[in-house]
Amino acid sequence: MRTARAHTYGAALGFLADLLLADPRRGHPVAAFGRAAGRLERALWRDHRGAGALHTALCVGGAAGTAAAATAMTRPSPGRDAGGVAAREVPYAALTAAVTWTVLGGTSLAREAAAVGAALDAGDLAGARRRLPHLCGRDPYALDADGIARAVVESVAENTSDAVVGALVWGAVAGVPGMAAFRAANTLDAMVGHRSPAYLRFGWAAARLDDVLGWPGARLTAALAALAGPDPRGAARAWRADAGAHPSPNAGPVEAAFAGALGLRLGGTLSYGGRVEHRPVLNPGGRAPVPADVARAVRLSRRVNALALAVTLTARAAAFSASAARTETAGGRERPPGKGAR
Template sequence: MPSTGPASTAFTCGVVLGFAADLAAGDPRRGHPVAAFGRLAGALERRLWRDHRGWGAAHAVVCTGAAVLTAAALQRLTRQHPGLRAALALGATWSVLGGTSLVREAEAVGAALRAGDLAGARRRLPHLCGRDPQALDGPGLARAVVESVAENTSDAVVGALVWGALGGVPGLVGFRAVNTLDAMVGHRSPRYRRFGWAAARLDDVAGWPGSRLTAALAVAAGPDPAGAWQAWRRDGHRHPSPNAGPVEAAFAGALGVRLGGRLSYGGWVERRPELNPMARAVVPADIARAARLSRTVGALALAATVSVRLLAAHTRGGQHPKNRQHTKNTKKGKRP
């Protein structure tokens, strides 16, 4: 639960500063903690891998648990030091957020498409998603970018902020650990169909609140709120992912475009239901519009989660045992 007093204020200030650091500089260039976590998780996978759900569940629990417990220990060490608590929150927030890098990569693909450089756009697409770029033409590349921007606004920004508001630094770190494990082993390849099942289901649970907040903010902040709401309610459940569906549908409605359809991952072709199917196809100019919406949603999510965190801390502070004792003594006519 959120802490009270100076510790909570310090954490909140750190989150705001960490968001600003991501906005200004993007992901850390070297020594990225998420990359280090990925290397450790990969090393453990090589030891634990079996074509079995139980071994995959053990891998997910050990990796996520180690990340959360480490963050909790660091948070406890800084409990009495607001400056250190703020610095810890700043570093954790900067490390787990990826909104600026997401927008930069999306805009790089968009610039290549607008210049007619299809080969350059294909080279940049793997920085955003795992689709086979050689199987995509210009409109297909543009659609892949808009879908990735929508989904990763939830995964790389809003979801982390929500769990930070709920669980402090362990919430931030735990969400990123779960999301990273899902990206590593949570897909339906022959190697990970069973081993990655637990990581994928854990990611579904962890991503649920952030995805709904992302969709709601896309409705509120997008250029077509009514269209976004209708697309979310009508088409969000048609997507195979319970969390990507509402977000992509809301973005599709907000931007007035059609998402979904045919896609290819490493030669494996999938046909997904279309989201907002009566709208027009995505064009390269829509990438910049999706990026602007992503930035707006991220800023609103920061405001919302910080407000909830401060309100919760204030409410809990009013119920602190010392406050309750003060009220009790006052009622009895005693000095506190």
């Protein structure tokens, strides 16, 4: 229970740190991981899935292994010492808080989306186009104001899962190493998980691992968007009807749920790096997004994030309680009868 309690305190503190401080401005560990992954890519790159799988294993395994070693050094021990229970929990709680703050990006996502929305509200289309690449890789100069609004809403939906909920889910499942592995895989997918000629084979493993690790967080994000949004039935309907047609197994549910919850029509034609894609329309009965919808998407994202923290911490605490109860029961069965037993 000490580990569960320390995790709860640490994850809540890290979430609060992200809420108040956003991402570290300098020396961000995720940026350092990206630089190291880039150097390793230059050494290992071959136009082959095996080379990419090795790159992915070394990068994600290295991040998870480092986190596991730090966890082993700081995990509260069951023994007694002069410092008391609370003092033994502090190092692990501090580690959890630091890693949670590092891997979450909810506040930076909200700020970037709000900045684009503010430029659109002010009629500054050029400014909105300059800021859009901070959120997604679409060609901003091919979009009008409503097209930019749609891109921002879709990016907010997808990154609510990628930047917050998915990390919280893996923190609940596997603690600090789970959060580190998820963020490493997600970062690696953004770097090499493309369908470009250079990465179609080399980035295959990173893309598939990101799909696997992102699966539970995407479903929780969609469920919470339906719960917290203004139209729960519309969110559930769009998720059920339209998510499967999306090319991404994880972006589909969250974008469809956000579309239905907000009464918007998302998806359709878009442009990446000069390449035009025709994606399925999500919630076709909704209306086209307008600049005012950016703020609505950000508010929904914040509600989903807060609910995800509550759900994942509750689930982890319940799992630890159940495990402790089973251990205690097993110990009671195995304990030999005492001197006064009848």
